[in-house]
Amino acid sequence: MFFSVIIPVYNRPDEIDELLDSLTKQTYDHFEVIIVEDGSTNNCEAEVGKYASQLDITYYSKPNSGQGFSRNYGFERAKGEYFVVFDSDCLIPEHYFETVHQYLSDHKLDAYGGPDRALKTFTPTQRAISYSMTSLFTTGGIRGGKKRMGAFHPRSFNMGISKEVFEKTNGYIITRMGEDIEFSIRIIDQGFKTGLVEDAYVYHKRRTSLKQFYKQLHFFGRARINISRFYPGEIKLVHLFPVLFTLGFIFMWLLPVVSTHLFLIAASLVTFYFGLIFLDSLFKEKNLKVAVLSVGASFTQLFAYGVGFLQEGWRKITKK
Structure with missing residues (x-):
């Protein structure tokens, strides 16, 4: 199973460096990486170049259009059977693609999502924000939790869709302000099967201040x-x-x-x-x-x- 990893980025070269470094450590490496620079004034081309010999990686730079349409730009150029979307502020544990590959081999899913976690090395503020975003007392524990009402709605900080999903839906139709929620709803409404891959988590740094x-x-x-x-x-x-x-x-x-x-x-x-x-x-x-x-x-x-x-x-x- 071949994956295409699509990562839109806007003025975050340091984050991309850390994210790409985590991708070099994957135990399952049958994937390509597509970086879409979304009109940044501080681009990450140099950081991407550092990994040219370690990853199957392609760098594109285009005018700013927002994260949704930048993901579409990557989808249109992807070669994989599954298109995987990460936010630029994520770190990917080394077992991620091996876990996803095994799960999708055993379960037919057209689109999947995974939870997010915080590393102990994150700042106290980042860890507190991660707690807040996943706590039973604030969100009802619905972000990445096992128990949820109705179909699972993947979120684009950590999600994957089959090539067929993109071909049938044409991807994102809004580029900001809830674009991932709208996309997930439309995927489900068009009859595709979605699900949570609980062990396909990412470490999400989120924001650095309140x-x-x-x-x-x-x-x-x-x-x-x-x-x-x-x-x-x-x-x-x-x-x-x-x-x-x-x-x-x-x-x-x-x-x-x-x-x-x-x-x-x-x-x-x-x-x-x-x-x-x-x-x-x-x-x-x-x-x-x-x-x-x-x-x-x-x-x-x-x-x-x-x-x-x-x-x-x-x-x-x-x-x-």
């Missing part, structure tokens, strides 16, 4: 509303939790005007909730600093997503 994380999750909240323009039924109860949290947190500070007692009850519930997050992170990460930062990351995630959701929802209602 400020960057806020911007990313604010965008995710907006993206969910954008997806609803295509698929109105794709706003689920789990997507409303950050909205309720955001509204509740804002209104909590108005409660003293009504009742100090109600404010104290609300503040106690918030403290209890974030206390659970702290203890859960401490148990899983075995690091006090990561546990403290997990509280901040979880608050940032919920509040930013909720604000983005509400802002884009208002634009949709008012047609702006």
Whole structure:
């Protein structure tokens, strides 16, 4: 089975260097790598050149069009039976392609996705953000989890599609703001079989500061509303939790005007909730600093997503 790895990149040469280095260590090496430079001002051509003798690698540079259309650009030039998409801030464990090859040999899947994890060598902030993005207390544990309602929706930080899927769907039809969610829904709607390959995980560095994380999750909240323009039924109860949290947190500070007692009850519930997050992170990460930062990351995630959701929802209602 031959894989084509498509990696769009925008001004991240250092990340590409680390990602390509991880690909040289794969125990199954029947794959090509296609780097699509998406209009970067700080390109990674030199970093790619370092691996020309170790990988079957091709480098393309094109005007900026966003990650979705850059992936399509790579798909159009790919030779593999499966097209595998990674984000540039991922590191790939050495067993990844061997795991995927074995799984796809035993299970017929047209598209698959895998979870993401954090390495112990990541910064405490990156580990806290990874905890927040995968925690039962923030996302319901649905990202990369075994148990999920309905068909599995692969996400493009770590996903693979068959060549047939691309030929039938023509790939991404939007390039930013929920492009991977829309693509996954359309893959499923066209009758293709999707699934989670649990052991095909990647190490995802994500953002390096809570400020960057806020911007990313604010965008995710907006993206969910954008997806609803295509698929109105794709706003689920789990997507409303950050909205309720955001509204509740804002209104909590108005409660003293009504009742100090109600404010104290609300503040106690918030403290209890974030206390659970702290203890859960401490148990899983075995690091006090990561546990403290997990509280901040979880608050940032919920509040930013909720604000983005509400802002884009208002634009949709008012047609702006």
